[in-house]
Amino acid sequence: MYTIPSTDLILNADGSAYHLNLLPQDIADTIILVGDPDRVTEVSKHFDSIELRKGKREFITHTGYMAGKRMSVVSTGIGTDNIDIVLNELDALVNIDLKTRVVHQELKKLNLVRIGTSGIVQADIEVDSLLVSEAAIGLDALMHYYKHALTEEQEQMLSAFAYALPQEIVHRPYLSIADEYLLKTLGEGIQQSVTITAPGFYAPQGRQIRAQSTMPQLLDIIEKFKFKNKRITNLEMETAGIYGMATALGHRAISFNVLLANRITDKFSTQPAEIMDRYIVEVLSRVARL
Ligand SMILES: O=P(O)(O)O[C@H]1O[C@H](CO)[C@@H](O)[C@H]1O
Ligand SMILES: O=c1cc[nH]c(=O)[nH]1
Numbered sequence: 001m002y003t004i005p006s007t008d009l010i011l012n013a014d015g016s017a018y019h020l021n022l023l024p025q026d027i028a029d030t031i032i033l034v035g036d037p038d039r040v041t042e043v044s045k046h047f048d049s050i051e052l053r054k055g056k057r058e059f060i061t062h063t064g065y066m067a068g069k070r071m072s073v074v075s076t077g078i079g080t081d082n083i084d085i086v087l088n089e090l091d092a093l094v095n096i097d098l099k100t101r102v103v104h105q106e107l108k109k110l111n112l113v114r115i116g117t118s119g120i121v122q123a124d125i126e127v128d129s130l131l132v133s134e135a136a137i138g139l140d141a142l143m144h145y146y147k148h149a150l151t152e153e154q155e156q157m158l159s160a161f162a163y164a165l166p167q168e169i170v171h172r173p174y175l176s177i178a179d180e181y182l183l184k185t186l187g188e189g190i191q192q193s194v195t196i197t198a199p200g201f202y203a204p205q206g207r208q209i210r211a212q213s214t215m216p217q218l219l220d221i222i223e224k225f226k227f228k229n230k231r232i233t234n235l236e237m238e239t240a241g242i243y244g245m246a247t248a249l250g251h252r253a254i255s256f257n258v259l260l261a262n263r264i265t266d267k268f269s270t271q272p273a274e275i276m277d278r279y280i281v282e283v284l285s286r287v288a289r290l
Contacts, residue, residue: 004101007043007061009233015098017089020074021056023129024093025273028063028110030088037075041110042277043115044285045072050187059086064238067288078140080197080241087112088211089243095193095249105243111182111290112223115283117276118195118257119205123264125191128275130282132187133255135177137161137232138240140199143174146248150175157227159195164225166215176243179252193233196222197240205235219263256283 012016017023032043033202034276040060044050047064054061058077063070076086092098092110120127137158150158156173165173183192198204203211206219222232239255246253258279 001102003228004096004103005201006095006101006166009092009098009101011098015089017054017098019085019262020062020089020093021054021091022093024098026052026054026061026063026072027071027074027090027093027106029094030069030071030290031113032071032073032287033074033086033114033242033285034073034115034258035078035116037077038071039077039115039276039280041285043280046281047071058082066284069288069290071284071287072216076190076238077199079199079237080138080283083238083241083245084142087242087249091249091251094179107250110244110246110286112246112251112253113182113186113283113287114239114242114253114255115276115280116236116238116255116257117259117260117272118234119263120234120259121196121263122217122231122233123262125259126266127259127262127267128269128271129233129259130190130279131195131257131259132183132190133178133194133239133257134183134192134247134254135175135245136175136195136197136240138167138174138197139204140197141171141174142241143244143248144171146244148174148176148244148248157230161225164221166218166221168214174240174244176247178243178254179246182252182254182287185290186283190256194230195239195255196232196235198235198237218232223264235263241287276277281286
């Protein structure tokens, strides 16, 4: 039986996961993922009861009940490098015996639901609307470190996009896909499209403040890209990593994007906190029915 080495799966003195500071009993099978640690309270304030509050660094967790359903909310911080940590450690909590360091015979499937902010790259999509990522293209490198497979059509779309990208982007993008069951059950009636996960907020999302971008045409390329009936609608910084890691580990994942900025029409939400709260309530009410 394979025992995972103690420097591969590092535990704290109390036996909790190294970065998340959590024990297996601390998390529910349905987990809301948010980037901003302050958003954890904004989510859990809608729970009927909270049984656990723990944290370390940017990784804050609250677990409780809403409408009889046990759920956790975990903050990931920004970026797919953090997603690597959060998804591997959440998976270890449910699928590895932390005392023997042996993988359980029966594996658990977590429901992972991101609620995050995002910027729009199409003029016809409204600021303050909600969008579900049916797929996400990663411009970061995370999933190049993990085995993952695509269908032929997905490979074709990825190749077409890779071909359109500026040559300054030296590594190939990757593509990862939402869980079909969660798309149907939680995403019904909400606009669904392809998201780009960027490895930064400024030049990697076509922004320029003072530091000069090497590829000022990036936003235009993303806006104009089409593959069959698909286009790219929005930019954020975690979804491709969440979908890729969830698939690699056998979990279900879906990403809800609260669209606060339209990069084409140059509009930003005038009431971001209220809009986020409205969609937290909407998503939680759907999740509670899972
Ligand atoms: O609102 P959150 O969940 O943090 O998500 C988005 O906002 C952050 C950038 O401001 C990135 O994490 C991006 O993905
Ligand atoms: O434009 C945006 C807005 C939110 N989050 C991002 O990553 N980009």
